[in-house]
Every structure is written in structure tokens, then in C-alpha cells.
Amino acid sequence: MPHDDPKKPRHRRRRPPARVDVADYTTGSLVSWTLEGPGLNCYINKHSSSDSMGCTLDFTEDVRDTSNGEAAGAVDWGSDNRFEPKMQTGGGDSSASVKSLRPAQRISAAGATCVASGDRAMACERDGKQFTYDGGDFSATDRTLDERNLVEGGRDAGSFCGEANNRLYADMWNTRVIVTEGTVDCREAVDTLDGYLSTWQDGSRSDPLLTTLSNGWTCSMPTAATSRAENIKVSCGKGSMTVKIPASTPGIISN
Structure with missing residues (x-):
């Protein structure tokens, strides 16, 4: 034994x-x-x-x-x-x-x-x-991917990809992720915005709060003037692909 x-x-x-x-x-x-x-x-x-x-x-x-x-x-x-x-x-x-x-x-x-x-x-x-x-x-924690209307697969410029999770920023009512350039995998884009918005962007990196994430995407929050002029609250890009969360909700191409 x-x-x-x-x-x-x-x-x-x-x-x-x-x-x-x-x-x-x-x-x-x-x-x-x-x-x-x-x-x-x-x-x-x-x-x-x-x-x-x-x-x-x-x-x-x-x-x-x-x-x-x-x-x-x-x-x-x-x-x-x-x-x-x-x-x-x-x-x-x-x-x-x-x-x-x-x-x-x-x-x-x-x-x-x-x-x-x-x-x-x-x-x-x-x-x-x-x-x-x-x-x-x-x-x-916030809504699940299903609750956030995640679009599966790639989408072109002007298309809606889903809604990012925002747990920190009170002035960001709209979290719709819109493709602005290239063909973008929507899950990757929404995951990228989730990651960027999960941490306070405190301005220590630069004025537009520029951050490069571990997946190779770079995201930023523009100045107030640029946000109003270009209707951008958050923008992210990688290579020829860019997406944004608009400052105000535009017309979108749904899935």
C-alpha cells in the first residue's frame, strides 16, 4: 500500500x-x-x-x-x-x-x-x-459577441462589423465599428477595438493617444477638432486596413 x-x-x-x-x-x-x-x-x-x-x-x-x-x-x-x-x-x-x-x-x-x-x-x-x-x-464584463451584432467574415469599406465593448469612456455612446479602408475581418477588428478600449488611454504616449497592440494593429483617439471634422472617435489600422468608431452614427451598410 x-x-x-x-x-x-x-x-x-x-x-x-x-x-x-x-x-x-x-x-x-x-x-x-x-x-x-x-x-x-x-x-x-x-x-x-x-x-x-x-x-x-x-x-x-x-x-x-x-x-x-x-x-x-x-x-x-x-x-x-x-x-x-x-x-x-x-x-x-x-x-x-x-x-x-x-x-x-x-x-x-x-x-x-x-x-x-x-x-x-x-x-x-x-x-x-x-x-x-x-x-x-x-x-x-459587457455584452457577448452575439449581443453586439458581430458580423462574421471580411467586409469592405463602409460596412458595419459589430459593436466594441466600452467599459470606461462615458462620452462614447456609439461603439459601432465601421470599415473605412480595405477588406477587414470583422471579428479581428472588433477584438482589436475591445483591447484598445479596455485600458485607459491617458495621453502618456502622445496627444492622439496612439497605441500599437500585440496583434499588430495601431489605434488612436484623435483630438477633439479632428474628431468633429472627420467624424472619428477611435480609429485603428493595420497595413491597408482601417476601421473606426464614428463620433456620430452615420448611415451604414449592414450585413
Whole structure:
């Protein structure tokens, strides 16, 4: 019979987060909790006529409200069914009587689940969308490729390729990817814009925020004057191929 080697480290199976009794966190139709870090409060409205949900968070990076460009201090479940940075939440209970969700605890209500992973760390999921918060850093998933009307295959100038994910830029309402030169593989183009828009372009590279991505595409955001004159919010190019997200939605050639 084989014997365990006492010198060999044993790997313990990580325990899943412990589910809390949601009734302990519920007042009326509101499920509310705090994290153990100060000023971090969340709520879920369980009422059948409302699907609201939000958290007041302390961001350490320059996260902006997606509706008005102001500095965000919260994340809300938006009207288009995704998590969006906001100036403040639409409701909830921030009173001192609200219980804490401690690290390795999980709470679920109204189709949403949140797991605390630290005093100032948490991840929430709803309808396949997720946001994570860790010590002030924030990220959120967005729509799937199917939901973004991705066009398969190559398309020529003037054609619509799909919609890029924008989780950071409040002044970018339109994320339609339009081919402007050459024949472009739409999935590659949309993936490229996803990558460029996933990181704050802080101006440290140059005035037009020029960035070369690992796939060989180069993307930039033009100056305000160029954006207005040429109807370009973001442009990307590789060789003879170029695409753009227009500053305003033009007529497009659909698939």
C-alpha cells in the first residue's frame, strides 16, 4: 500500500464561499450589506416591479459615470442590463445597522450573486454579466459577441462589423465599428477595438493617444477638432486596413 511522503506538500481543496441567509440582510424588499472596509455598501431590490441593484465603492482609478462623464463613486445595474459606473447608486440602505458580508461569504437575491473576497474586495454576477472590485480597482464584463451584432467574415469599406465593448469612456455612446479602408475581418477588428478600449488611454504616449497592440494593429483617439471634422472617435489600422468608431452614427451598410 502506498504511503504519503511526509515531505511532499499536501494541496487542500479550496472551500467554496459560504452562503449567508439572505433574510438576515433583508428589510422589506431591500437586501443590503456592507463590506468590512469603510464606506462600501451594496443593495439589491427584490420587489417584482424593480430589478435595481448597486454598490457605493471607493475607486482608486479614474472611473467615470457612463451617462455624464463625472467621477464615479458607485456601480449600478443599468437599464440595458449590465453593470455601469455611476456617480451614486439609485437606492439602498447605508445605515449602521446593515450587516457586513465578510471575506469568503456569498449572498444571492433576485438573480444576482455577490462574493466577498476581502475587506475591500468583491465580485458580483447577474445574467451572465460581472463586475469585480478589489481594493479600489474596478472592472466589468459587457455584452457577448452575439449581443453586439458581430458580423462574421471580411467586409469592405463602409460596412458595419459589430459593436466594441466600452467599459470606461462615458462620452462614447456609439461603439459601432465601421470599415473605412480595405477588406477587414470583422471579428479581428472588433477584438482589436475591445483591447484598445479596455485600458485607459491617458495621453502618456502622445496627444492622439496612439497605441500599437500585440496583434499588430495601431489605434488612436484623435483630438477633439479632428474628431468633429472627420467624424472619428477611435480609429485603428493595420497595413491597408482601417476601421473606426464614428463620433456620430452615420448611415451604414449592414450585413
